Amino acid sequence: MSHLTKTRAGSWLPSSVEQIDAWIRDLRKEVEKQNAPLIKPIQDFKQMVESDAVLNGLATSMFTEAVIMREKTPLGTPEVKNFDEFLFLLNGIMTQAPQFTECPDKSGDEEPCGLIGFPINALLDWPMATSFGYEFFSNALVNQQLKKILAYWSKYLVSKDSRKVLVESFPNRTPKVLAWLSDEAKREMVKVACEAVEDKKDCRKQTFEDIFECDPKDKYYGFKSWDDFFTRKFKEGVRPIAKGKDIIANACESAPLQVVKDVKKDAKFWLKGQPYSLENMMNFDPLASKFEGGTIYQAFLSALSYHRWNSPVSGKIKKAFIVNGTYYLENKYQGFSNKDGGDPSAPNDSQPFLSAVATRAVIFIEADNPKIGLMCFIAIGMAEVSSCEITVKKGQAIKKGDELGMFHFGGSTHCLIFGPDVKLEFDFHNNKKPSINAVNIPVHSKLATVK
Numbered sequence: 001m002s003h004l005t006k007t008r009a010g011s012w013l014p015s016s017v018e019q020i021d022a023w024i025r026d027l028r029k030e031v032e033k034q035n036a037p038l039i040k041p042i043q044d045f046k047q048m049v050e051s052d053a054v055l056n057g058l059a060t061s062m063f064t065e066a067v068i069m070r071e072k073t074p075l076g077t078p079e080v081k082n083f084d085e086f087l088f089l090l091n092g093i094m095t096q097a098p099q100f101t102e103c104p105d106k107s108g109d110e111e112p113c114g115l116i117g118f119p120i121n122a123l124l125d126w127p128m129a130t131s132f133g134y135e136f137f138s139n140a141l142v143n144q145q146l147k148k149i150l151a152y153w154s155k156y157l158v159s160k161d162s163r164k165v166l167v168e169s170f171p172n173r174t175p176k177v178l179a180w181l182s183d184e185a186k187r188e189m190v191k192v193a194c195e196a197v198e199d200k201k202d203c204r205k206q207t208f209e210d211i212f213e214c215d216p217k218d219k220y221y222g223f224k225s226w227d228d229f230f231t232r233k234f235k236e237g238v239r240p241i242a243k244g245k246d247i248i249a250n251a252c253e254s255a256p257l258q259v260v261k262d263v264k265k266d267a268k269f270w271l272k273g274q275p276y277s278l279e280n281m282m283n284f285d286p287l288a289s290k291f292e293g294g295t296i297y298q299a300f301l302s303a304l305s306y307h308r309w310n311s312p313v314s315g316k317i318k319k320a321f322i323v324n325g326t327y328y329l330e331n332k333y334q335g336f337s338n339k340d341g342g343d344p345s346a347p348n349d350s351q352p353f354l355s356a357v358a359t360r361a362v363i364f365i366e367a368d369n370p371k372i373g374l375m376c377f378i379a380i381g382m383a384e385v386s387s388c389e390i391t392v393k394k395g396q397a398i399k400k401g402d403e404l405g406m407f408h409f410g411g412s413t414h415c416l417i418f419g420p421d422v423k424l425e426f427d428f429h430n431n432k433k434p435s436i437n438a439v440n441i442p443v444h445s446k447l448a449t450v451k
Contacts, residue, residue, distance in 0.1 A: 022174045024079040031092030041148040059083040062133040066126035093119050097162045097226035100185045101175040121383040128328050137329040146327045162226035192304040196440035241401035242446040245369045253306040253443040254299035256434035265292040280356035283323045293420035300413040309404040317396045318364035325359040351413045361388035371450045376417040401444050423451040
């Protein structure tokens with residue numbers, strides 16, 4: 001039953017399956033009230049699947065297998081039982097932004113129980129971990145249609161209407177829904193920001209308004225949309241940039257997942273061990289060969305944190321591009337075929353695998369420091385958080401700490417890749433070592449020293 005209590009990297013979903021179930025039940029009530037017809041991209045998706053015997057069979061089978069796996073647990077039948085019900089609930093998500101929730105703990109007190117930062121992922125928690133789900137979500141036609149659905153949703157998330165979750169609370173719902181600008185939610189965001197620093201006690205004396213750029217005099221704190229809120233910036237000076245030409249700065253406010261040396265140009269990334277494959281990660285760009293035998297550092301972002309990417313070095317942009325990929329595919333060996341239990345929140349244990357298959361932004365930087373030379377930053381979208389925006393262009397000179405781009409609608413995972421001649425000594429700050437349970441390292445702070 002290990003998959004019932006698995007740690008959710010970055011807290012994109014609550015760790016408790018019961019809390020996710022409660023959220024789905026609440027969503028169903030709201031969608032039933034609306035009784036709205038399926039939006040065109042979802043209707044097109046439904047017709048495409050139903051008209052293809054193979055896809056239709058996979059869609060049916062992945063939910064059937066999920067029901068079987070779930071009913072083997074004390075929790076019984078899952079909330080989403082079939083593909084049609086998934087589409088019905090998905091339709092309701094298209095007009096709502098992720099919510100901040102609180103749940104009663106064992107003593108009855110209310111504690112933050114996480115947000116549904118991946119609401120579509122929450123609906124697919126169990127089906128995407130099945131063998132049929134692997135086949136379904138690896139299909140190119142499925143991913144093309146999912147991209148259209150997410151593009152439709154993104155229009156709402158950048159609209160003024162999406163701001164209502166910043167100020168509206170629903171204390172009678174289960175789990176309790178609080179406004180993002182409520183005192184409780186702001187305290188939690190401050191807590192996450194302070195996890196990254198050494199002096200947590202003094203840091204927690206600060207307020208949300210002390211840490212992030214905002215306008216407290218405005219009802220929505222000056223944020224123009226949900227996405228504008230989630231891509232909020234730190235105030236100047238909150239995250240000072242690490243000095244020294246041999247010092248590599250942390251590119252994202254993120255927790256270290258792993259460091260892998262002697263990476264291969266071409267590897268079977270879909271296997272159980274999920275080795276990195278440079279050619280696949282970099283979409284077979286000719287520059288991939290320059291990193292063979294080099295080092296990869298991967299880290300993941302928190303749902304409640306900072307979602308912009310910043311340059312780890314000073315230099316010049318050699319090349320920058322977006323790679324279209326999958327959205328709800330996870331490594332096959334992290335599904336229910338895993339003898340230790342499937343990973344229901346697929347992005348958790350499939351992060352190295354996703355570096356080769358998910359939608360991602362690839363940015364090559366020629367560092368001014370010749371001891372670093374050419375390096376690569378890859379921002380990897382996970383599930384619906386796949387809207388990667390690059391804000392630099394080829395030939396642009398950048399300084400350490402300058403913005404490279406951002407994840408829209410939340411955070412995800414990223415990699416820094418160095419050539420074989422670059423020898424690094426990493427600083428993991430408050431973490432003994434990289435792991436799925438690691439805490440954030442401040443953006444701009446020292447991540448590594450070039451030996």
